[in-house]
Amino acid sequence: MAKNEAHASIESYLAAKNLKHSRPRQEIIDTFIKADSHLTAEELYHLVKKKNPKIGFATVYRTLKLMCESGLCKELKFEKSGDCTRYEILKGREHHDHLICTHCGTVVEVFDAELERMQNRLFKLHDFYPQSHRLELYGTCKTCRKRGRGKVSGG
């Protein structure tokens, strides 16, 4: 996502809520956009610290929350990535699901229109009004298999 587009998104949200612009906020958002990956709060905190060592952990959490509320980013809680939440920039991107390597943690973004259609079919079948869904596929990536990790038993 373009930095300016992200800023437009956040700025309209800040304006609507009478919130102020601030240095730390800018730095955290810019660092996150630049990183362009599925980060934990701690990972982002360390990245931001490199630019501005004064930044506090609480501000990173607060800014992530703000970004989620504004629709700019999204919380991800994978089953097999420890206990901590990851975040991803969402704005300006298509909806997608995730394929996760249980060995190296690699995250691949996937989208399948037919899969989405079938999910909607299930909503209809059970008479639910659809709001959202979460699909995560866990497995072993090619690289990890080559390295002899996550092999099929006997394979």
Next chain:
Amino acid sequence: MAKNEAHASIESYLAAKNLKHSRPRQEIIDTFIKADSHLTAEELYHLVKKKNPKIGFATVYRTLKLMCESGLCKELKFEKSGDCTRYEILKGREHHDHLICTHCGTVVEVFDAELERMQNRLFKLHDFYPQSHRLELYGTCKTCRKRGRGKVSGG
């Protein structure tokens, strides 16, 4: 799941690990099987307390963990059910995914063979060896819509 089948599953696990049979363990497992639903540790704790008020919370957690390790039950962490983990009896049942009402918390179990096939197609496409997946569909159930909750705007 039949109580005897569950006990066979857990007992073979206990035997393999040189673990002992115990009253509290039995009571917790029986209560969970009888409840036959997607429970939190706390909910199960309260159910078990009715039968045996001496039981401790820690033992409920320990037994749930044991059941998960033995393959008898499974952790569920839904996005929109507060922060706490739910558990379900797994052994002797088919794999299934979940449809969750974001208003009343109702959980509907769903299975779609074609959906499963497409997921496997995605694993193949990205050269992942498939291990597991998680699909959750969030929406508003018929009952909640009738009560005017979770309506589509303008609908």
Next chain:
DNA sequence: ATGATATTGATTTTGATTATCATTATAATT
């Protein structure tokens, strides 16, 4: 019954996330 070992319940600790709070920064107004 004995003894070795596992389990229990009460309690404390952990670890990620939030809340609190005095100080500082922002931005509008004079």
Next chain:
DNA sequence: AATTATAATGATAATCAAAATCAATATCAT
């Protein structure tokens, strides 16, 4: 530029589910 009102900051404490600790008790092979 100084004033003012309000929001944001960083340090720290609080929260909460889940795990770890530990002395007392239960299990089970002998």
